[in-house]
Amino acid sequence: MGVTVPDIDAATEFFEAAFDAVVLYDMRRRDEMPNSSPEAHGYLGIPSTMAQGAMRMLALPEGPGLELFEYLGPEQRYAAHPSDLGWQHLAIYADDLDETLAQVEAAGGTRNSDPRDLRGDEAGAGNRFVYTRTPWGSTLELVSYPTPQPYLVYAPRPKWAPWPMPDDVYPVPAPAVH
Incomplete structure (x- = not known):
């Protein structure tokens, strides 16, 4: 996953504090000439007035890599809203x-609301979510x-989860329901 940030060091501190991320390496350091x-x-699809600055690879515990990118130039815009394309x-x-929400807030993030229960095909005891914003x-x-x-009974495969696969949860094949 890649995310463009206004300050790679501040963003690194946020992900370290909020999610226990670790720095793996820098692909481009701040002391290197920006790539313009x-x-x-062409290959990045960025405007000609922008330059690629620092790039850093983080790792989230038991999760994916997270690439941080800094770009320099006058055409940089603020982060999109969830309703934008x-x-x-x-x-x-x-x-x-x-606990994770408290870490995000302590690291400078903000919550949009209090945590909410997941509904419908995602419902279950303790199944919840909350939207937050990073400092940028x-x-x-x-x-x-x-x-x-509940979707595990009829879906062709599960989304990623840290608990057993559906065959372990539902050992008897469930009828297809749509």
């Missing part, structure tokens, strides 16, 4: 939603679903 070549504009938000699974305005969803969700 026509080639970079394009990728909407990043969801991070939390074993303890309240990107939307992060914190989600926890410790109870197997």
